[in-house]
Amino acid sequence: MKINKEKFISQLEKGIKDLDISYSNEQLQQLWEYYLFFIEENKKYNLSTITEPEEVIKKHFLDSLVILNQLNIDQRKRWLDIGTGAGFPGMVLKLFLPGDSFYLLDSSSKKVNFLNQLIYKLGLSGIDATHGRAEDLAKISEWRGSFDFVCSRAVASLNVLLEYAVPFLKIGGLAYLYKGPEYKTEIEEAKNALDILGAKIKKTIELDVPGLEAERYLIIVEKNNTTLQLFIMQHP
Template identity: 40%
Template sequence: MDQVQSHFLSLLRDHEIEISAEQLTQFEIYFKELVAWNEKMNLTGITEREQVYVKHFYDSLTLSFFVNMKDIHTLADIGSGAGFPGIPLKICFPHLKLTIVDSLNKRILFLQNIVDQLSLDGVELIHGRAEDIARKTQYRDQFDLVTARAVARMAVLNEFCLPFVKVGGVFAAMKGSDPREEVEEAARSLKVLHGRLTGNHHLTLPLDDSARHIILVEKAGATPKAYPRKAGTPLKSPIV
């Protein structure tokens, strides 16, 4: 174990997360594959090793500081990109049944390689638009926890993500800068999509103290039949 890994473990222990040597190896393989594939396709602008461990891996796991993962069985990661936060959460909490939805097939191919390299069980990778997938019975109103990291503004995210959440489940939006304005803008979409704001948590990342916010929304009722609207509409015409 080197200094980067030791620091990573220390950061997790501060939040009572313990991982095994095997799990630590999985993170290292993930890092190496991310950097290798990033030379062929645009997955991330962050490739320096310590930065990846903190700004991708640790950042992804901060969701578990505010949501008890022991109570979560099914997790959907919408617009996951290079697998954040879904894959780090799956590595740390192997019991999770993870579904990742992404609109770009090249990213799905990368994620399939990661799943294979890390021998992860219980992961489903779906190539498609969130608005289309959320219309399918097997995914609609089904998940304990749904998350999206740095994907879109809240008014849009609510329509992308809340249709996947089961009644009583949670949608967690992972944001950078202060999202208060976004949250206010999204009030109508929350009401329409039967979401109830339950938390807005702030933290700073190690290394550069960059701000992070995690917005938690509880699903209070089944998704109305009219939503989500057809692919592309939420971005062009958010519910505001």
């Protein structure tokens, strides 16, 4: 597949402008290199079925960056991306929040291998891709309760995402969880989990991703109490 760099950069730049996000030419170049490496390695690793330039821009890059509009960061933060896959949203966010520390977690070793190669290729620091499962790492003291922000685009019920994400947060920390049009039902079903985990829904936002017609919502969850290790779930 022949890819036109000028067209790719132009479409990417327009989308970022539409999101009203500040950017640099260096960041556009990094996303271009990210895309090229993603497409090449996808032949080996089957990272995603979404590979066309326009689709990757709106469904992966812009969909990841839309979180930036909800942040109010006045100092460096520590992030965890659960079920990061090929680095969405965590790797993309790192390019726009270079001073923050990012940990990209996935249970697929091939995806983690891809991410570590990409980190090296882009010359990034303050970011690490880790192979493992959230329910296992949340039981380790160095991970539990140590993150300011957790994000996830993983396909799972809100109940499950909460029980994966909340144990990693510091008290006062926030989880940014992507959901589809059934989010209201999922929130209702997650009320008990929120109480047990010591968390609350802070805000629900309908996302407007340029060029993306699918209904997307961001559930912002705040941790307001310590999560007992007893309630860190174990899935097969």
